[in-house]
Amino acid sequence: MRATTAFNKMLAIPGAHVAAVAFTPEGIVVDLTRRSKRLRCPCGWSTRAVYDRSSRSWRGLDLGTAKLSLHAEIRRLDCRRCGRVRTEEVPWARPGARFTRDFEDVVAWLAQRMDKTAITRLLRCSWEAVAHIVERVVADQLDDARLEEVYRIGVDEVSYRKGHRYLTVVADHDRDGAVIWAGEGKSSAVLEQFYDELGDARTAQLQAVSLDMGAAFKKATDARAPHARQCADPFHVVALANEAINAARRWAWNIERDKARAAAAAAGPKPLGRPRADAPPRPRDQARWTKHTRWALVKDPEALSAEQLDVLHELRRSGSVLYRCWQLKEGLRDLYRLQNPADAPAHLDWWLTWACRCRIPAFLTLSKTVRANRDRILAAVELGLSNSKLEGLNSKIRLINHRGYGHHSAAALIAMIYLCCGGLTVQLPTQR
Ligand SMILES: [Zn+2]
Numbered sequence: 001m002r003a004t005t006a007f008n009k010m011l012a013i014p015g016a017h018v019a020a021v022a023f024t025p026e027g028i029v030v031d032l033t034r035r036s037k038r039l040r041c042p043c044g045w046s047t048r049a050v051y052d053r054s055s056r057s058w059r060g061l062d063l064g065t066a067k068l069s070l071h072a073e074i075r076r077l078d079c080r081r082c083g084r085v086r087t088e089e090v091p092w093a094r095p096g097a098r099f100t101r102d103f104e105d106v107v108a109w110l111a112q113r114m115d116k117t118a119i120t121r122l123l124r125c126s127w128e129a130v131a132h133i134v135e136r137v138v139a140d141q142l143d144d145a146r147l148e149e150v151y152r153i154g155v156d157e158v159s160y161r162k163g164h165r166y167l168t169v170v171a172d173h174d175r176d177g178a179v180i181w182a183g184e185g186k187s188s189a190v191l192e193q194f195y196d197e198l199g200d201a202r203t204a205q206l207q208a209v210s211l212d213m214g215a216a217f218k219k220a221t222d223a224r225a226p227h228a229r230q231c232a233d234p235f236h237v238v239a240l241a242n243e244a245i246n247a248a249r250r251w252a253w254n255i256e257r258d259k260a261r262a263a264a265a266a267a268g269p270k271p272l273g274r275p276r277a278d279a280p281p282r283p284r285d286q287a288r289w290t291k292h293t294r295w296a297l298v299k300d301p302e303a304l305s306a307e308q309l310d311v312l313h314e315l316r317r318s319g320s321v322l323y324r325c326w327q328l329k330e331g332l333r334d335l336y337r338l339q340n341p342a343d344a345p346a347h348l349d350w351w352l353t354w355a356c357r358c359r360i361p362a363f364l365t366l367s368k369t370v371r372a373n374r375d376r377i378l379a380a381v382e383l384g385l386s387n388s389k390l391e392g393l394n395s396k397i398r399l400i401n402h403r404g405y406g407h408h409s410a411a412a413l414i415a416m417i418y419l420c421c422g423g424l425t426v427q428l429p430t431q432r
Pocket residue numbers: 041042043044045079080081082083086
């Protein structure tokens with residue numbers, strides 16, 4: 001069998017056949033000849049008229065340990081539909097790519113599953129190449145169908161670059177929280193771009209929009225989808241309660257520290273040198289204790305370790321204000337554990353009465369926020385919009401960041417979010 005025949009069978013390049021094969025120190029170089037004389041514009045228009053010719057190489061999947069490079073003539077055409085000169089589309093690669101479609105599909109498939117450094121080592125390509133490939137594959141696969149039949153959406157902001165930049169992410173509650181849109185920034189104008197893309201007819205179908213408790217997304221939704229029921233994401237309500245606990249812990253810590261300092265000053269100067277062996281033990285440092293109670297107070301009670309439970313019992317026994325904080329937080333979370341959602345309004349009002357009398361500054365602030373969002377919080381319970389999917393989305397996006405995909409441009413991260421959280425399936429060349 002001739003080498004060109006063998007390579008033809010092995011590579012099975014669509015729309016071309018192998019004319020020559022060369023083994024070079026850089027790898028295997030395969031020259032391709034096109035079957036069709038017609039030139040296709042990426043827009044779909046085709047012609048036989050060649051504007052000009054040049055040549056180009058595409059990196060293919062490795063053969064054994066040898067790098068594979070495909071080499072072919074590429075032509076430009078004067079597209080009547082686009083109204084300008086464009087480079088023709090080839091069947092084995094995406095427009096503008098220097099990698100074959102197979103190579104790019106493998107990169108995208110791996111990017112859904114492994115970190116970026118591992119891909120660059122496995123496939124011997126650069127970080128930038130991986131980022132651009134992901135953007136191209138996503139642009140190729142993402143279609144408008146994801147915006148059809150959308151009734152209940154959740155909007156959230158996601159931070160990247162260590163919290164210095166933000167994206168706005170829209171997920172579909174009825175499609176397992178799949179991301180249907182993402183944009184750069186977190187202002188109301190960004191969310192309005194989404195409503196623009198959704199269009200009036202599809203926006204009219206929206207029934208519910210779950211949001212955080214900030215003003216930006218509410219403003220855009222009030223203006224563009226006033227008919228949709230607005231809900232406050234349970235995830236954000238619980239997060240606010242945990243923030244209140246942390247603020248209360250700092251507050252209590254400062255009080256304890258001042259108390260300890262006053263006591264030390266009253267006791268007079270400390271004796272010099274090491275304490276004697278039979279000296280009574282020092283009273284436990286209350287201020288430090290308050291500082292180390294964080295996880296016991298913030299974690300889900302069912303997930304507490306024995307040690308953390310001890311911390312909680314100790315706080316209860318000593319009548320600490322932090323124990324009351326914990327009760328208030330869990331009281332608010334009980335709203336989402338009610339057997340009968342119809343009890344939610346009464347439960348929330350009971351909680352509000354309790355919280356606004358608690359005299360703990362952080363919880364007074366929380367009760368004001370909750371009161372201002374009362375109807376939106378209750379709407380989430382009534383409609384049963386679960387927080388787990390959107391919360392899961394947040395941790396998935398953090399994982400994408402950890403795997404090394406979140407440091408470049410917003411466009412690159414948005415492409416990764418669509419790839420990993422948008423329900424896209426990438427077919428491997430071996431599965432076709
Ligand atoms: Zn065109």
